[in-house]
Amino acid sequence: MKDSDVTRDTDVIAGVSSQRLRALALREGARFADVRPATRAALSHGAQSWLDGVPMHWMKDWPMPFPMLVAKARKALLTDLDGHRIDDFCLGDTGSMFGHSPAPVAKAIRKQAHQGLTYMLPTETALEAGHLLTERFGDFRWQIATTATDANRFALRVARAVTGRPKVLVFNGCYHGTVDEAMVALHDGRTVPRPGLTGQVADLTQTAVAVEFNDLAGVKAALATGEIAAILTEPVMTNSCMVMPVAGFHDGLRALSRDYGALLIIDETHTISSGLGGYMAVHGLDPDIFVAGKCVAGGMPTAIWGLRIDVADRFAAYNTTRAAGHSGMGTTLSANPMQFACLRATLAEVMTPDAYAHMETGAARLEAGLSAAIARHEAPWHVVRVGARVEFICAPGPLRNGTEAEAAHQPVLEGVIHTCLLNRGCLIAPFHNMMLVSPVTTPKQIDRLIAAFDDTLALLFGPDED
Template identity: 65%
Template sequence: MMAQDHTGVPKAAIAALMAAEQDRFIAAHPRSAEAAANGLSGFYQGVPMHWMRDWPLPFPILVQNAHGATLTDIDGHERADFCLGDTGAMFGHSPPPVAKAIAEQAQRGLTYMLPTADAAAIGHLLPQIFGLPHWQIATTATDANRFALRVARAVTGRPRILVFNGCYHGTVDETFVRLDKGQAVNRPGLLGQFTDLTRDTAVVEFNDLTALEQALKAGDIACVITEPVLTNSCMVLPEPGFHAGLRRLTRETGTLLLIDETHTISTARGGYSARYGLEPDMFVLGKPIAGGIPASIWGFTDDIARRLDAVRAATPSGHSGMGTTLSANALALAAMRAVLEQVMTADAYAHMERLADRLEKGLMAAITAASLPWHVARVGARVEFICAPGPLRNGTAAEAAHAPELEAALHLALLNRGCLIAPFHNMMLVCPATTAIQVDRLIAAFTDITGQLRRVA
């Protein structure tokens, strides 16, 4: 019997799969090899953003075009795209209404630092769709989270925030805190970090209401910022009663609740909050809100608006620390309006939900057939296979379930079989353009690979 870990797959089998798939990839991508095997000239580490090197590939593939749920590289390979720009293209690549809005706006100017007719329309749509009455536009979810946390501190007069271990909120400094053997520490790997983030950030485990209550007792937490579901590693779903307890405890202690739905917008037109009746004080959504054009939204309650007005009235005029020059630019507003009015529809979500359910069941059937100790988690159109038993309860369990070498081999093997999934974790998205044929292709590829791994084991 070969040695194996919690994944149930021997390391020798993983290494053999990776070696075979690397050879297959290299042989199939001569044009990408010529262009990118030694890096793209002029770029640090040979790519426009360093994380483009994080794909588990011998070298990057160069994209020629993408339409709907299909991506084509310069070697002519068409792939069913379940990564979708890690949610940035969650509604598909270049949805026709968005492409039309971009083309038309490009003829009228791209940015003015002034509102447009699209802004007026969006101002009516956001409260209708997401519930909260007051909204602002930013360029990324990271920006929106930063600005919202600044407002939370301003209106509460409190210095600290609280995050859940394993959370993801873009590159917001305060959220780069994790638990290590029960102690709050700065996340390893941060570059240029010269302050101790744990001074201003408390961190507790997701689903642990007892720890949350204890942390909020001191009365110095301005805001709890959370995803409804932990999504950026191995997915962790909320246990029954967790969100109700979170809302009760934050209200009892005068702590604001910020819900970041940048990933969980996969759940419904109004996000996880709308579907499950959550009542955030503040709400953030980035990535797909403008169909792939950089944009984000953040909203808040009447109470916060009143308190913010009072703070601003007592504060000298000057730079607020919120907003960037290209925030709410005309191009982003045009794309956002098209998404809200024509793309993010109930019919689109019904299609996504139906095929995501098909994908979840198909992956689980393959796992069962291969007798692997894995499980599948899903939040709406977002599906994830996890190479460990489940369900997972918190961020510590999610980190322990991560299997980088096995996941890298699986990702490469799926790509070689015509299916692209997210490179940083085992995430797959179904979009309005995804077809049943594409879902079945992914299930068949996954079944083939897991069966192969099990036969070696």
């Protein structure tokens, strides 16, 4: 049982009265449902064909009484089936970080649609995209995948191939999509499979080791076994309550990986919000393999992974010894021409210094406003920011590792907050409390979110109503 599950039955959750929380949940849930008759009618007639009523299971993770149906999205604004206009700070959980359908990407889609969607051969645009990837992220030898999960899987195969080692070191509470090796946790100091995995039969502890984030001593002990092919890490832990690296942590990872002959893989699928070139460029990290996905092609399903030159050379040498047959890498629709058209447009015209400057300014405004609201209502919470990515965390901070992040997560409380914000015209990510500021997010939208958050805190912490 998680710590967050235990707190559900206590009188106070992160400073909020449980009784008040239950009453607010009922009231805000009813408010959401009452103003969405068209959505409710559409779901009652059209959702039966989908498993559990939704095309992807995590669509049920939103705290709403029933899913919201989107009619259209433009810039940083959603319109639902009932005509409600909603400021979007979720932005597809980073997939639309640069706004919905950026004009250069939409233009590229229209053009490529007339030239074919997939044909298993490169294009001149693919060559241009490769140069742009190197210009933006550094000197790597690139490959394309459809999702960051796939990119991480392929990168791990390369790491095992060139090192001849079986295991991957990941951090407790990490996020790397649905990569098997990331589905482990620490329990009483031991690596164990994460609870709740569907249909899991293989022993994940044979291929992965979990260590706490920011624990260089733990990393060193794991590497000293000689079994670790790669360290797979985010620069900042993001799919938990966000955890920042302590001073010297990334330098220590780089040094230890070299000392013990393991490859360092940096997955920036979420931290690409950090600035132009991602956290790696902003903070001078030097991975052996770089991975990113979600927003790199403006929302078109695309991921990138690249090998430093020496690793690419080692992999080429390995390939000369490999028996003929399937490599276990690659999918038929990956590296299709539509991906390259959108990737080129995003890298050249959307992912720009000016875009990131706007995002940074807006995110700083949001961080300050949320922090001020928390202080005004004396909530025992804190706010953390990585570039354009902002989170409020319903616990004191800063958090140091995955165990602390799990304990800080309060899903019942957070769900009520999310519904309150949505009822006030603001959408944030359903997974924890992530908010993104895009290049097309306006100061007025940011101020509306701050006001909605302040109003929600007043409901949670203000005087009892008569």
